[in-house]
Amino acid sequence: MRPSADPDSGAGSRSDRRVLPIRGAGLAIRRAGRVLLDNIDIEIVPGPLVVIMGPNGAGKSLLLRVLATLVPPDAGTVTWAGTPPGRERAPRLGFVFQKPVMLRRSVIDNVRYVLKVAGVPRAERNRRAEDALADGGLSRLAGSPARVLSGGEQQRLAIVRALATRPEVLLLDEPTANLDPSATLAIETQVRDAHRGGTSVVFVTHDLGQARRLADDVAFVHHGRIAERGPADRFFNAPSSEAARAFIEGRLLP
Amino acid sequence: MRRLGLMLLAAATLLGPLTGAEAADRFITVQSTTSTQNSGLFETILPKFTAKAGIEVRVVAVGTGQAMKNAVNGDGDVLFVHAKSAEQKFVAEGGGVERFDVMYNDFVIVGPKADPAKVAGGKDAVAAIRAIATAGAAFASRGDDSGTDKKEKSLWKSAGIDQAKASGGWYRETGSGMGATLNTAVGMDAYALTDRATWIAFKNRGDHAIVVEGDPTLFNQYGVILVSPTRHPHVKAADGQAFVDWLLSAEGQAAIDGYQIDGQQMFYANAGK
Amino acid sequence: MQDFSAAFGEAFRLVASLDPDLVEIVGLSLRVSLSAVLAAALIGLPLGAALAVARFPGRGIALVAVNSLMGLPPVVVGLLIYLALSRAGPFGPLGLLYTPSAMIIAQMVLVIPIIAAVTRQTVEDMKDEYDEQLRVLGVGTAGMVATLLWDARFSLLTALLAGFGRAIAEVGAVIIVGGNIDHVTRVMTTAIALETSKGDLALALGLGLILLALAIGVNAAVMGLRRTAGHAAFG
Numbered sequence: 001m002r003p004s005a006d007p008d009s010g011a012g013s014r015s016d017r018r019v020l021p022i023r024g025a026g027l028a029i030r031r032a033g034r035v036l037l038d039n040i041d042i043e044i045v046p047g048p049l050v051v052i053m054g055p056n057g058a059g060k061s062l063l064l065r066v067l068a069t070l071v072p073p074d075a076g077t078v079t080w081a082g083t084p085p086g087r088e089r090a091p092r093l094g095f096v097f098q099k100p101v102m103l104r105r106s107v108i109d110n111v112r113y114v115l116k117v118a119g120v121p122r123a124e125r126n127r128r129a130e131d132a133l134a135d136g137g138l139s140r141l142a143g144s145p146a147r148v149l150s151g152g153e154q155q156r157l158a159i160v161r162a163l164a165t166r167p168e169v170l171l172l173d174e175p176t177a178n179l180d181p182s183a184t185l186a187i188e189t190q191v192r193d194a195h196r197g198g199t200s201v202v203f204v205t206h207d208l209g210q211a212r213r214l215a216d217d218v219a220f221v222h223h224g225r226i227a228e229r230g231p232a233d234r235f236f237n238a239p240s241s242e243a244a245r246a247f248i249e250g251r252l253l254p
Numbered sequence: 255m256r257r258l259g260l261m262l263l264a265a266a267t268l269l270g271p272l273t274g275a276e277a278a279d280r281f282i283t284v285q286s287t288t289s290t291q292n293s294g295l296f297e298t299i300l301p302k303f304t305a306k307a308g309i310e311v312r313v314v315a316v317g318t319g320q321a322m323k324n325a326v327n328g329d330g331d332v333l334f335v336h337a338k339s340a341e342q343k344f345v346a347e348g349g350g351v352e353r354f355d356v357m358y359n360d361f362v363i364v365g366p367k368a369d370p371a372k373v374a375g376g377k378d379a380v381a382a383i384r385a386i387a388t389a390g391a392a393f394a395s396r397g398d399d400s401g402t403d404k405k406e407k408s409l410w411k412s413a414g415i416d417q418a419k420a421s422g423g424w425y426r427e428t429g430s431g432m433g434a435t436l437n438t439a440v441g442m443d444a445y446a447l448t449d450r451a452t453w454i455a456f457k458n459r460g461d462h463a464i465v466v467e468g469d470p471t472l473f474n475q476y477g478v479i480l481v482s483p484t485r486h487p488h489v490k491a492a493d494g495q496a497f498v499d500w501l502l503s504a505e506g507q508a509a510i511d512g513y514q515i516d517g518q519q520m521f522y523a524n525a526g527k
Numbered sequence: 528m529q530d531f532s533a534a535f536g537e538a539f540r541l542v543a544s545l546d547p548d549l550v551e552i553v554g555l556s557l558r559v560s561l562s563a564v565l566a567a568a569l570i571g572l573p574l575g576a577a578l579a580v581a582r583f584p585g586r587g588i589a590l591v592a593v594n595s596l597m598g599l600p601p602v603v604v605g606l607l608i609y610l611a612l613s614r615a616g617p618f619g620p621l622g623l624l625y626t627p628s629a630m631i632i633a634q635m636v637l638v639i640p641i642i643a644a645v646t647r648q649t650v651e652d653m654k655d656e657y658d659e660q661l662r663v664l665g666v667g668t669a670g671m672v673a674t675l676l677w678d679a680r681f682s683l684l685t686a687l688l689a690g691f692g693r694a695i696a697e698v699g700a701v702i703i704v705g706g707n708i709d710h711v712t713r714v715m716t717t718a719i720a721l722e723t724s725k726g727d728l729a730l731a732l733g734l735g736l737i738l739l740a741l742a743i744g745v746n747a748a749v750m751g752l753r754r755t756a757g758h759a760a761f762g
Contacts, residue, residue: 090665
């Protein structure tokens with residue numbers, strides 16, 4: 001898997017615009033006396049498609065948000081390419097939420113919007129928005145109001161939109177949790193294609209089958225800790241932690 | 255960029271009026287009273303002046319006290335009220351150039367048909383006032399320091415009655431203009447002192463009628479004063495003086511005398527008399 | 528009771544004959560209040576959105592202040608603007624007193640808190656939905672204000688209508704700063720006040736009915752616009 005080296009991604013690929021590797025060190029969050037993240041260390045490097053998985057309430061989504069700096073940790077630090085994260089590098093990181101949030105405007109205007117925020121000049125914006133929609137197979141919907149699309153179509157658009165700025169890494173928080181099987185398949189295909197095209201991927205899911213289909217690497221989260229981390233083969237065939245074993249076998253976890 | 259242009263366009267549209275487009279007309283501002291305006295006098299005589307002099311007259315009709323304060327502040331070119339001693343003080347303190355008598359009308363006392371104080375048909379205002387107080391009959395006062403109000407208070411004084419003690423009882427101070435006070439008087443079956451012109455023009459009389467009139471003490475003198483251009487340089491002295499001169503001229507005086515409602519003369523011109 | 532039926536008669540007579548004084552007064556009322564709402568929107572919309580988005584020390588006090596100012600008595604605003612514009616006041620030399628411009632300024636001051644307060648509520652509700660998505664895209668405070676305002680544009684029409692309702696209905700401010708001068712600063716509400724003080728209650732009520740019809744008309748037009756443009760285009 002090649003790391004992203006696209007010569008005209010964003011406004012230039014100088015090393016100070018990199019976000020990978022993303023490192024979280026000693027990340028901790030408590031709310032109302034409960035420990036949600038328990039002193040987590042994690043590193044996302046260019047290359048493998050990483051799946052963060054675990055049961056509901058394990059802290060997977062929260063961890064992803066902390067790495068994207070949407071949620072500040074109570075303790076610990078997050079760095080992007082070795083430096084503290086900053087708003088100006090946001091275009092290098094794509095994020096897809098479980099429930100897509102579309103602006104109240106047309107499909108293509110949603111894509112143009114993120115390009116505008118990333119500082120792409122107008123003429124290039126239009127061209128790249130059209131290209132992005134074409135890549136995602138959504139060109140015929142370009143002029144439709146984004147909010148009238150079906151759930152599956154909106155999520156595909158969300159991914160197209162996140163990829164429009166040609167980010168180094170795409171983070172997805174349970175993107176298919178609300179979708180039917182055929183829409184889920186479409187999303188997974190879209191994500192795999194992006195990964196093949198050079199974008200690193202971090203995919204959060206609680207769905208075992210989905211994890212098997214997508215993962216190169218697995219990070220298994222349980223009770224706010226990374227219980228196990230390693231290549232997918234080894235994880236699914238020979239998990240080392242009891243929690244992982246129980247989860248894979250479909251048993252209830254301690 | 256486009257948004258900025260739209261904002262500038264909107265601002266220009268709104269600022270249009272602020273650039274004083276209205277100032278293109280030649281006009282003066284006259285501070286006068288609500289009772290004078292409510293009588294309808296201005297609607298009749300002012301067009302005559304404008305036709306002759308080409309100057310529009312904008313009347314701000316407020317309570318006498320407010321009109322005088324406005325003139326003191328310089329928010330008008332001419333002052334036209336009916337409160338002689340206050341007007342003289344205004345000139346003495348340098349706020350105005352000179353005071354001239356213009357016209358007079360009279361005050362009347364109006365009251366409900368039931369006439370609890372039995373004053374109807376009287377010709378003695380002070381006696382009637384005393385009767386009303388003795389009977390404890392409801393009386394609506396303007397209570398706003400206007401010319402009418404000052405006249406009313408002088409009647410109480412002449413009658414030797416301290417009506418302020420009864421305020422809130424049979425003596426009701428509305429703190430309002432003449433029209434509003436008459437509405438209140440009719441609504442609560444109270445007596446009231448009003449200038450004749452306002453009463454004749456008033457349309458909500460209920461069963462009220464004039465109960466006392468013709469007493470010389472009910473005489474109501476109007477005066478006109480040019481606001482001092484030395485104190486307030488922006489005052490339109492020439493145009494303002496033209497209006498004052500016209501009011502005092504034969505033509506203006508005739509216009510005043512000529513104003514009638516239902517065949518009755520409302521004001522009696524008495525400049526220079 | 529006869530005043531009510533007479534009022535309908537007066538209203539009908541004035542409208543049917545397109546009474547020139549009526550037309551003039553209605554025209555001025557609309558011009559003053561619409562201008563005031565527009566000017567107030569230019570200030571109130573970004574102000575309300577900024578209050579919804581930004582977090583700063585004293586924000587709670589600012590919110591209480593804006594909400595409280597919605598209840599500003601018109602006559603108090605009129606008095607304050609009057610003192611400012613009077614010849615004896617700081618802005619006297621501008622000569623704005625007793626002109627429609629003064630009325631627009633007074634109504635603008637009255638309407639800004641309403642637009643700001645309603646905008647703040649609308650945008651804050653929308654912000655909850657958009658917040659994480661916009662932040663992860665790297666949108667800053669100013670960008671968030673602009674984006675939320677634009678996306679909320681049809682809901683914000685309600686804020687503008689609320690402001691317009693306040694402006695077209697008030698008399699306390701415009702009568703003090705405008706002076707109710709015939710053909711210059713006389714609007715619907717001041718005309719109603721005048722006719723009432725002259726005891727012509729039927730005419731006053733008739734004018735009131737026309738004013739009501741005007742307000743209903745404006746509201747209906749805006750809601751119609753919102754329905755066709757809004758839903759047809761953007762769900």
